[in-house]
Amino acid sequence: MTGRTAHAAQPTLARVLSGRMLLFLVLGDVLGSGIYALTGQIAADVGGMIWAPFLIAFALAFLTGTAYAELVGKYPRAAGAALYANEAFRRPFLTFMVGFTVLAAGITSTATAARAIGGKYLAEFVAAPTVVVAVVFILLTAVLNARGIGESARVNLVLTVIELTGLLLIVGIGVHALATGAGEPGRAFELRAEGPAPLALLAGTTLAFYAMLGFENSVNLVEEARRPRRDLPRALFGGMFIAGTVYLFVAFTCAMLVDPDILTGSGAPLLEVVKASDVPVPSKLFAAVALVAVANTALMNMVMASRLVYGMAAQGTIPTVFARVLPGRRTPPIAIGFVTALTVALASTGQLAGLADTTVLLLLLVFFVVNTSALVLRREPVPPGAYRAPTWAPALGALSCAALATPLVHREGTVYLRALGLLALAAVLILAQKVVSGRFRACELSGAARPPRHSSRFQRRPVAMASTSVDHTGPASHAFTLDGQYGSEDFPHTHETASDQEINIASIRHEVVVALPPEEVWDVLRDVGAVHRRLLPGRVLDVSLDGDVRTLTMPDGHLVRELIVAVDDEVRRLVYAVVEGARPPLHHHHASFQVLPDGDRHSRLLWITDLLPDSLAGLIEARTAHGIKEMKEVLELSAGT
Incomplete structure (x- = not known):
């Protein structure tokens, strides 16, 4: 890949x-x-x-x-x-x-x-x-x-x-x-x-x-x-x-x-x-x-x-x-x-x-x-x-x-x-916007936006993969496929690959220094049900949790559903994937946050996002760059720095 x-x-x-x-x-x-x-x-x-x-x-x-x-x-x-x-x-x-x-x-x-x-x-x-x-x-x-x-x-x-x-x-x-x-x-x-x-x-x-x-x-x-x-x-x-x-x-x-x-x-x-x-x-x-x-x-x-x-x-x-x-x-x-x-x-x-x-x-x-x-x-x-x-x-x-x-x-x-x-x-x-999104979604469901995972047309693409899965350190293992579907017990803890199928995938990386100790930053990130209050107030209106699925309500009423893949307290790492409601629609999304120490009472916040299609990388990069800047501001303002 x-x-x-x-x-x-x-x-x-x-x-x-x-x-x-x-x-x-x-x-x-x-x-x-x-x-x-x-x-x-x-x-x-x-x-x-x-x-x-x-x-x-x-x-x-x-x-x-x-x-x-x-x-x-x-x-x-x-x-x-x-x-x-x-x-x-x-x-x-x-x-x-x-x-x-x-x-x-x-x-x-x-x-x-x-x-x-x-x-x-x-x-x-x-x-x-x-x-x-x-x-x-x-x-x-x-x-x-x-x-x-x-x-x-x-x-x-x-x-x-x-x-x-x-x-x-x-x-x-x-x-x-x-x-x-x-x-x-x-x-x-x-x-x-x-x-x-x-x-x-x-x-x-x-x-x-x-x-x-x-x-x-x-x-x-x-x-x-x-x-x-x-x-x-x-x-x-x-x-x-x-x-x-x-x-x-x-x-x-x-x-x-x-x-x-x-x-x-x-x-x-x-x-x-x-x-x-x-x-x-x-x-x-x-x-x-x-x-x-x-x-x-x-x-x-x-x-x-x-x-x-x-x-x-x-x-x-x-x-x-x-x-x-x-x-x-x-x-x-x-x-x-x-x-x-x-x-x-x-x-x-x-x-x-x-x-x-x-x-x-x-x-x-x-x-x-x-x-x-x-x-x-x-x-x-x-x-x-x-x-x-x-x-x-x-x-x-x-x-x-x-x-x-x-x-x-x-x-x-x-x-x-x-x-x-x-x-x-x-x-x-x-x-x-609703019409455009609806048509895109309809094409996606019918298979017109892209070929099925195992179609011959898809196999002939220069680079690709059949599906991607992520390791899960918790009791259940999750896989997120190109079809945007996910499961827990249904998917074994493995990584499926196909040597004859490759796909271009964009990986976007942002990193900022936060003037807070790592444990304080991590305390906010691991609180996955409080994004609207502690991390992105105003950008996210409300959050609800249903098992490992987090639903974000945006200010215009739009819903984004994410699969919380891992919350690892030992390495201070949060892994998640958008499974429904991405804007613009994505074929694949997988992201992680990690909090690392950086000198005396400071932290480095690392945000990595993998996505398809690769053509949307510029737009998503601009959005995540603005997002991590806002997160830093909210974190530091909440501490009175």
């Missing part, structure tokens, strides 16, 4: 982010295209009181921020809203829909930024149709995404400084105007509304809320923070407070220096402020800063969205074709193409305000679930040093999100249709 071995000692994420760096990262997530592009749209709803919707949006976002700050302390993993929904409700379909809604919001946010790129900021340099510019920009972003983008805290810091500099320049212009008596400060308190004032303020708040989005992404930094339970809530609240304060001053300056009617008709409202001021700031320079801010928002959202599609496909939730990776670039081209096509369609058919409102609507649904999850999980104890929100905060957060999601805020019907269409796409993808 010939084999192919893929060695991958996967390092874990480095815990290098200090509290100060976390603050800048959160601030960079919040600052972006919203304030640069939508201020004029908000002025259309409220007139000169542009600052009021920003103040209301900040307060409402802060309520939801308390829920995120508490939940990230209880569940310190970079999984976000889907993890919290899973922990609270244990409904696989809800968990999937929350994750897909976050994905859809990333796509609509990218389309929003692309439309903003094609507005008056770019017109300072070149004149071109907005839709054409948006489509070209999206395609260029997709090319950059496919080539691979190296992201780091330093790059984020530089972009944050550029974005913040542009906004502080507007604040400085406002301070100068007040000091010199220029502008009309009283105009900032004039509410111009076509209907009832409260409803006008709520309509403006929905758009201002778009500018506050991004704080929810901070929970994905938890695995890279030095002191996550202490520093992340501080950075979350600090970043939101700084961004909200800057937004208030910017909004006040806009109303003071520029008539709301001019702001309403402008695609570059902050550029209007620069031109109206007597401060000598080159308009092209400020336009370039604004373009950087908007482009960065689009690029990061597209990267996030394409990786979410890849991750769902790699987990087998949606068709696995989306999980294909370019060999050289290590980027998912089909996932990127899918996200790009959706973004182009949205940017070509939607307007700036409508796309931004769709993003807000989708995330309001997510935030409602997160706030509700925080209330449901109040019974769970808060770890020492972690933040605990007052009960009224997530309660008011849930109510406010529900209110802002209703048509009472004068939201256009096309926004609801657009959001509904994106969520319907999730159902289509799930259905497609």
